[in-house]
Amino acid sequence: MKRYDLRHLKDGFEPRMKEILLAHKAAEVAIFIFEIGDFTPIQRSADLVKECGYELLNSLKFNEVDWTIVTKK
Template sequence: MKRYDLRHLKSEFEPRMKEILETHGAGEVAIFLFEIGDFSPIQKSADLVKKSGYELMNSLKFNEVDWTIVAKKV
């Protein structure tokens, strides 16, 4: 299980998230922390997780501006 803090990328976190998802092997879990802003990144990140062959295990608001997604490679 690895945790990735993508908050510093603001709304431009998707390319880096995709890059990370492509490196994991079957059964590995990735935890992503990113800034949500207007909530549109939440659906985009969930779609990216599914498209990358991962199971979305958890998605929750971490605090007022941050969101956490937990995904497992299937």
């Protein structure tokens, strides 16, 4: 299991998330935390996970501004 904090990238986290997913080991869980504003990044991140061939295991609000998703290939 590996955790990736993408909050510092604000709304531009998707290219880095895709880069990580493409390089991540198969069968290992990846946890991503990123900042949300109007909730549109949540659907975009779910679409990106599917596009990269991963399964979205969990998606939840971490606090008032952050979101966490758990993925596995």
